[in-house]
Amino acid sequence: MSDAKSLLQELEGLVPECEARLDQASSLSELEELRIEYLGRKGRLAKIMSGLPSLSNEDKPVAGKKANEVKTALTELIEGRQSQLERAAITESLSRFDPTMPGRTPHKGSLHPVSLVMDEICDVFVGLGFEVVTGPEVENDWYNFEALNMPPDHPARDMQDTLYISESFLLRTHTSPLQVRSMQEKNPPIAVIAPGKVYRRDSDITHTPMFHQIEGVLIDENVSMADLRGTLTAFVHQLFGPKTEVRFRPSFFPFTEPSAEVDISCVMCGGKGHIDGQPCRVCKQTGWVEILGCGMMDPNVMKSVDYDTEKYSGFAFGLGIERVAMLKYGIGDLRMFFENDIRFLEQFS
């Protein structure tokens, strides 16, 4: 039979012994080794306790209780040292961290020039009291053509190379359907602008199958051509500067009567037609560039949605955003907008 007294002594000796060695454990891994040495399955405590079965029945519970106390004491000692070491590790790593170092700058994207110009144009018209509206890119024949005074056999339909989806559905060829949709949704006075994508079966240096337009509509009592001129002149002056000259040239659109195209003095040569004696290529020496189509709303368009044409009149206009962006930023090739060359796009940030 083992000696209970010596077993208890051995147990008690573990605590001061372990405590004395704690300071030597200077890292978390060394501490873990120490923990295993004392508390592991084959560790010092376990080894002493392997003598338990040979104790007398009176001594066994006494030794068992002591073993538990020793285990708790050892665990507390080791955990205490552990949090000490952990705190030291944090302090040490913070001492290596320099909060004054400059951060890494994340790569910042920028808005596409088409979005920039679209936002800018919308801002100008919102400032004039217009409201921004949007409509579907998949339209039906009625909104895209018929309600705009272009019946099925109308020759003006040939002007648009339409991408058809089915017999009666198509990708809108212009934003003008929004004239009709706005009249259906609102009562006069109406002042809306509608930016968005439009589609045509066209692809060469100056045409892409998808591009962007903005449509504008104003309807009220007593709206006249003077209101149209005033509004569009104010718009041009805000977008291209107050010195820009504006010219209204008679034209034809099925949905407006009378119709006009608006030219502005060339942004490249300032309207002179030449730069340093060289012919200006942007205006082809005319001194003028066309930027939009417009006119007084044709009564037939208003009648298509049962508007009282005796009481109300209005004007409409439409412009291509890529074209305005090319003029504004001096971009020579339409395809630049759609190639997504980062070196091109970065210039607009």
Ligand code: DAH
């Ligand atoms: N829808 C025409 C086009 O795509 C542009 C246009 C011209 C719109 C005259 C209008 C307008 O509202 O009055 O070429």
